[in-house]
Amino acid sequence: MKKLLKEGPKTVNIGLRGFYDALKQQESSAIHVEWRPPIVKTDLLKRLRKLRKGREQ
Amino acid sequence: MMKYTRVIRGKYYDSVTLMLAAKELQNMSEVDDASLSMTTDANLRILEAADYDISTIAPNPSDLVIAIDCTDIDPEKVFDKAIEILEKPRVHSAEEETEYTPRSLDGALSVFADANLALISIAGQYAGDVARDCLERGLNVMLYSDNVPLETEIELKQMASNKDLIVMGPDCGTAIIKGIGIGFANACPVGPVGIVAAAGTGLQEVHVQLAKLEIGVLHGLGTGGRDVRESVGGISFLSAMQALIDDEETQCLVLVGKPPSENVLEAIIKNATSCSKPVVTAFLGAAYDEDDEKNRVYYAGTLEEAAAIAAAVVKGEDVAAAKKSLKKIDHDLKNLCETKANRSGFLRGLFSGGTLAYEAQQILSDKLGVIRSNAPLDSRYKLNNSLKPEGNCIIDYGEDEFTQGRLHPMMDLAFRRERLVEQLEDKNVGVILIDVVLGYGAHPDPATEIVDAVEKARVEDYPLMIAYVCGTDQDPQNAQEQTRILEQAGFVVCRSNAQAASLAGEFASRSDR
Structure with a gap:
């Protein structure tokens, strides 16, 4: 933040x-x-995100 | 006139698209009124209050509901026209044609790698995921979106804190960073004051009042109102405060918000008393100690007072004298009100700024007792139906219930304008109180929209109409010009929100109750 x-600001x-x-x-x-909005449903996105996180770890 | 509705399943359109489509339909000669909104509970209640039959419509925020009031035309033709308007590609300006507009965050970062902030203003149900993506890529986040779950807010703020980033919001409408206004913000001088605010229009009001005293602001960091509650623990507020304490250019801090939870307030005051800079706090309605002048911590009862104290501190003037100067009654304005108070009756405040509505309730409840509201100071006085004001009453049209799939009333005044017509025509109403918030991001000419309502109302004797214009002459709308438009239509325009509420209370207290 500092x-x-x-x-x-350089803003997106x-x-x-x-x-x-x-x-x-x-x-x-x-x-x-x-x-x-994403074409796939948000709960599916959440599951994909979790899978990605698991793989990274 | 006949009223019809049609539901379009599973279609997302942003609030601007819906507003523009509604306006285009309203321009059809056969259409008296048109509304396009996402099918939330609150939006259905609004349609029901406007006499639309919603008995067969199930609430679903992913669906769109089109409501039309028309004559001499097959309603199906109007619905088809609505779809046609929504589906037609947006016409881009010449400037937009030449600039690159990415469709994803990664697309944006591929050409703008040194970005340091994401300003997110998409529907609440998607905003959390997008904010998380931004934090993962090292961006600070300003989350304008509301309707974001509390647990998401906590998760995002903890994540930001671990990365030395900040999440301002959700429901954060205003920030100033290095003098640049982000979201809703006014054109004011840059200077030695830093503001931390858990209150969007609270930040704007202090910013504007400081500008009137010729004092500038370098940084104004918003946090969203929930941040200072026990559940969030002031994560963003405390880190913003520390950043301004550490900032070499900031000489004086002003802290603004509704009263924080006991533990958060204790942490804030501890930081304030132990830091080397003067700190002015304006936690509206919090129990105050005497100013702790030894540690240079000052307590303000109103937003205007916070600005006056901060200005006195920066200028090296007497704080007590600055406070005292605000207590003087403006006799000219009071006399003007006397000449315009045609009807006795209840006070009705129609606000677009949440903190301004909150501050007005505080001032008015001291004068009038019970003030009912959709966002009351005391939950016992919550209105049963936000669309049906009772007694002395303040409505905040920027509350979440009115902004799901609908633009904020500072941008689109259509909804508040119609409510104003109703209140002007209500014979039980003696005083109308409104805020008109100017600045970047806000409607280009709100005063004219308000005056349209005054002209549309079918009344012989108008109630006393009091307004506050929160803005400066440097704002794109020009405060002086907006004031002139309102005054010409019969409004008494005050110098601050606190003064407007105080004056309104003087006249409503004479109402028959």
Whole structure:
């Protein structure tokens, strides 16, 4: 967090585009992600995530 | 007029798309009203209150419900038009055409590797997973989304803490980092004050009031309101506070929020008294000690007072005098109210800012006794139905119940505007109190939207209408211009939320109850 306060925000905006536009209006460095919900159901995603974690460990 | 509904199963659209589609339908001459929202319990109750038949609709937040009020047209044609609007590809501006817009977090990081913050404002059911992905990639997180489960919040904050990152939120609408406003934020000078806030519009109000005193803010870190509860333990609040204590450029801290749990408050005060910087606390409604001037810890009763104390501390002026100056009644405004108080009756506050609504209740309950609300100070006074105000009452239209699959009322005023029409037409109402929050991220012209409601209401004698404009002249909407629009429509506009509530209480106390 200290780095964030020192450098200022460099923002990945995920969601409402208006917030990204507001950052650009202030000449702050930002990128907007055109986010869409995952096609697979969230509970399946959770199981996949757990499997991935298990493999990493 | 006839009212019809249609449910579209398993379709997700963001709140902006739904708002724009509703507006496009409302522009059809045969359509009197149109609403598109996700099929949550709360949204169904809103439709029911507007006399739509929802008896056959089962709540399911993954479904979309389209509601239309129309004449002289086959409703199926309007529904088909709605789908057509929703499905048509968005028209991109020239600027958007030339910039790269990734569809995933990893896509964004591949071209923006030095990113240090993710601002997440997607539906609550997905927000936790996306925030986790961001933390895993070393990004701090500001979680604007609400409706995120408590256990997810705790897990994310513990994860962030282990990585020396911060999670601001969920339900965190405002932050300022190195003078840059993130989410809903006002255009104010940059300066020596640092704010930690478990209260979005609380942060905005202190920021704006400081700007009026020509004092700037460098960092304002939000935490979300739940952070200071026992269950979360102030994880983000305490780490934000420490970061500002360690920050070389921050000279004075202001801490804002509803009263934290006993243990969290104890930890906060311990940090405040032991640090080398002056600290002003504004935990609205918390039991206060006398200012601990030896340790330079000051206690404010209102957000405006917190700003006044911080400004005095920074300028090296007398804190007691700064507090005293706020107690003076503005006789000109009071006289103006006298000339506009046409009806006796109840006070109805229609708010978009949660902390502003909370502060108003505190001030008003001291003057009027029981204040009912959908987000009351005391759970005994919770409204049975948030759509049906009773007695003296403050409604927060930014509460979770109104923002599922619907834009926040600071961005889209349509819903609050209709409620304002109802209240203006209610003969039991003597005083209307509203907040108008300006700044980046907010509606481009909220005052005109509010004035539309005043013009639409069918009333001979208007109740006394009091407003507070939370903003500066440097905001994209320009506070001075917004004030002019409201005053021209008959509003009395106050210098702070606390003053607006206080003045409203003077006149509502004369209401027949």
